[in-house]
Every structure is written in structure tokens, then in C-alpha cells.
Amino acid sequence: xxxxxxxxxxxxxxxxxxxxxxxxxxxxxxxxxxxxxxxxxxxxxxxxxxxxxxxxxxxxxxxxxxxxxxxxxxxxxxxxxxxxxxxxxxxxxxxxxxxxxxxxxxxxxxx
Amino acid sequence: xxxxxxxxxxxxxxxxxxxxxxxxxxxxxxxxxxxxxxxxxxxxxxxxxxxxxxxxxxxxxxxxxxxxxxxxxxxxxxxxxxxxxxxxxxxxxxxxxxxxxxxxxxxxxxxxx
Numbered sequence: 190x191x192x193x194x195x196x197x198x199x200x201x202x203x204x205x206x207x208x209x210x211x212x213x214x215x216x217x218x219x220x221x222x223x224x225x226x227x228x229x230x231x232x233x234x235x236x237x238x239x240x241x242x243x244x245x246x247x248x249x250x251x252x253x254x255x256x257x258x259x260x261x262x263x264x265x266x267x268x269x270x271x272x273x274x275x276x277x278x279x280x281x282x283x284x285x286x287x288x289x290x291x292x293x294x295x296x297x298x299x300x
Numbered sequence: 301x302x303x304x305x306x307x308x309x310x311x312x313x314x315x316x317x318x319x320x321x322x323x324x325x326x327x328x329x330x331x332x333x334x335x336x337x338x339x340x341x342x343x344x345x346x347x348x349x350x351x352x353x354x355x356x357x358x359x360x361x362x363x364x365x366x367x368x369x370x371x372x373x374x375x376x377x378x379x380x381x382x383x384x385x386x387x388x389x390x391x392x393x394x395x396x397x398x399x400x401x402x403x404x405x406x407x408x409x410x411x412x413x
Contacts, residue, residue, distance in 0.1 A: 193343070231304075231404065232406075234401065234402070280344070286399070289346065293343045
């Protein structure tokens, strides 16, 4: 069964550093997403991406965040100047329409 | 925006018993309601979904019911097995929200052998 692949599975970074989280969506999917889940809290929408541009973003997705699809297969989330409160599980997902397929997530720990 | 509430946060059942997880939503325009199962170390996996034009949907031991008037939907797992132990998330997608989902806080289900 096709999978969404995320790397790394765990990333530890110093506060103020930049991190890039990587995702390989399912190849024939058209919509791509990033969600995050702070420990014990809801899964929160960050951004959706369609046709090589952001289609929606939440209030969380401020200027420190950016997304890219650099080569037609990878989909990346960059967080500039990380803060302690950015520590969370970050999930990538892709879809044709309707239900998502999620990746296994990247646990980001900012110290 | 949409707000999805999910109860209970934790649920323990004996193997073979049924488990019910309930969610409410606030936006009457929501028209798609998926349920996800998340096992330890894995991402959420879609297990069943229901659209607003349907009141109930079944898939083997799993069923989902939707009450649009009351704005709540429930996941029912019958004849539970230890491998059903996981965190379950409900979600709602409002019409016009693009493809953004709003998730509940999750229910940690433990099936005791």
C-alpha cells in the first residue's frame, strides 16, 4: 500500500536554529499538508499545498514557517529560528480528495 | 471556525466488549467526518469515514453514526481485540474549508485481554 514517508523521525535542535522536515507524499496525490500535534493536544492544521502553491494556512503558520516542493516528489516544511513552543510531532499528509494518508511524523524537540 | 470535541479521552474495555467514542462539532456546514487510528510510533490511519448525506456506515467490526441535527458522530467498535488498542481521532471538514480537517483531541483505547 502506498505510504507517505517522513524524515527524520526525531529531530533535536537548539532554540533559534533552522530545521527542515521532509516528506515524500504518495506519487499520484495532488494535495499536501502539514499538521502538528503538541503533546497531549489536538492535531492542528498548519498549511495545505496544491498546484505548487499554498492553498490554505492557519494562524500558526506565520513568517517563521515555509513550505516547498523542490523537485516534484519531496515536500518540505522549514521552520526558521525555532522556539521552545515549536516542540511537537509534525505530520505530513497527502490526498487526492477526501481522506488523508498521513506519514509517521517527525518528533521535533527544541532545546 | 469549526470546533471538534471528543470524549472520552481514555477508554478501557475487556476484550470482546464494545467501545464507543463520541465527537461533537460546531459548524453545521461540515460534511465529511473521518476517523483515524494512531498506533504507537505511527501516523494516523484512516479507518472509516462518513459523509453528511448518510446516517450510518459499517465496515466489519467498525461503524460510525452521524446525527446532523445534534451535530455529533460516534465510532463504534464491536468485539474488541487487543490490536484495537490505539489512539483514535475524529475529524470534521466544513464545506468551503478547502481540504482542511479539524481534529478532536483523541481517545486512548486500551483493550484488556
